Structures are given as C-alpha cells and as structure tokens.
Amino acid sequence: MRLLIVEDELEFAETLRRGLVAEGFTVNVAHTGRDGLWSAMEHDYDAVVLDIMLPELSGYEVLKRLRAAENWTPVLMLTAKDGEYDEADAFDLGADDYLSKPFSFVVLLARLRALLRRGAPARPAVLTAGDLQLDPAARTVHRGETRIELTAREFGLLEFLLRRQGAALTKNEILGHVWDAHYEGDENVVEVYVGYLRRKIDAPFGTRTIETVRGVGYRLVG
Numbered sequence: 001m002r003l004l005i006v007e008d009e010l011e012f013a014e015t016l017r018r019g020l021v022a023e024g025f026t027v028n029v030a031h032t033g034r035d036g037l038w039s040a041m042e043h044d045y046d047a048v049v050l051d052i053m054l055p056e057l058s059g060y061e062v063l064k065r066l067r068a069a070e071n072w073t074p075v076l077m078l079t080a081k082d083g084e085y086d087e088a089d090a091f092d093l094g095a096d097d098y099l100s101k102p103f104s105f106v107v108l109l110a111r112l113r114a115l116l117r118r119g120a121p122a123r124p125a126v127l128t129a130g131d132l133q134l135d136p137a138a139r140t141v142h143r144g145e146t147r148i149e150l151t152a153r154e155f156g157l158l159e160f161l162l163r164r165q166g167a168a169l170t171k172n173e174i175l176g177h178v179w180d181a182h183y184e185g186d187e188n189v190v191e192v193y194v195g196y197l198r199r200k201i202d203a204p205f206g207t208r209t210i211e212t213v214r215g216v217g218y219r220l221v222g
Helices: 010-022 033-042 059-068 084-093 105-119 152-163 171-179 189-205
Strands: 002-006 026-030 047-051 075-079 097-100 127-129 132-135 140-143 146-148 210-213 217-220
Touching (some): 002 033, 026 033, 026 171, 033 059, 047 059, 047 105, 075 105, 097 105, 127 152, 140 189, 152 171, 189 210, 189 217
Parallel strands (some): 002 026, 002 047, 047 075, 075 097
Antiparallel strands (some): 127 132, 132 140, 140 146, 210 217
C-alpha cells in the first residue's frame, strides 16, 4: 500500500513516516499544500494523510482541488483544531475521515486500514493467484490451508506483485512502490527479496508463481 503524508511539522511527519513504513506501507511525504497537491495528482496513492494547517495551500484547499479534479483517493485529515465545524467542513469538501491531534499511532493505523478497506471497493478483499491468498486487511498469506509468515517488506512486495498480476514489472517500478520513491540503494535488493519470497511461497510447494522476465524484471502469474 502506498501512502502520501502532507504535513508541515517535519519531526512529526518523519515519526509518522517511520511508523507506517515499519507496518509495511510505502510512504512519501510533502511539507506544503502545493507540493502535496502536485504529488497527489501526479502519482497513484492508496490514501492521503492530509493536515489542514499547511503553508501555501491549506489542507481544505488541497482537498477541494483534488475532488474538483475527480481524484477520489481516500483522504484522512489531521488537525490541531478540535471543533465540530472544522470536522463538518472537512467532510463537506470530501474527506473520508478526520483525526484531531494529539492522537495515538495505533488509532491512526486502525483508521487508515479501515479507510483503505472502505475506499477501494473495486479491489478484492483477498488477493489470489491460484491457491495463493493474501489478505491485506488481516495481513495474512496462505498457500492452500498453509499459513506463510512474511516480513513487512516481503508482504508489501507480494501484495504489489499480486495487484499487478500478469504484468512484467521492472526493478525500478517495484522499488518505487514497495521501498520508497527516493530510494537510492542498490536495485538488486529487489532480486534478494524476490528470492526470499520464492523460498517461502513457491519452493516448499513446488510452484513457480514469480517469473523472471529477462531484460525487464519480474511477473507474478496465477
């Protein structure tokens, strides 16, 4: 799952980013309303965490412009304000949820996961390829009746491959969605994690779910 955080408090934004990355999300951060609007319009995100009090453009204005452009990415708004009128304004403009500061990370995470389930009705609740099943909400993976334990990064990689089942994906595409848009390390880390996945989801079962596409990258097949 790929998230965008639009938050001008640098330390707070970094804390959120680290926590969400640890939970298996890919997270991009913008610190102004203008940068956040551009990023939300130019890239595909599963959800946007949007503060109301932002420089250049307020969160309200960012949300208004997104909806005017028929961008329906789920938006969770954050604010230091705590008033029913602020909340009503956010919902009237098209927000999907609203959270007042201070809040616990556990609550934010629960709200986001609920929002992701509600906000993507076209996506199947459980992703499948043959007898391989991944449940994004429950964070579980099964091959038939056998449960497979994956790390957060392995889970994110498998989910991305399943959501683009049948498509040949480059290492850079995978890095941008599963690691970070600004990742500057060795792209061969993708090869390493594909190897980890194959040893868990394929080797014990005699299957070949993840194919290597020579000169391109990888493809997941059913």
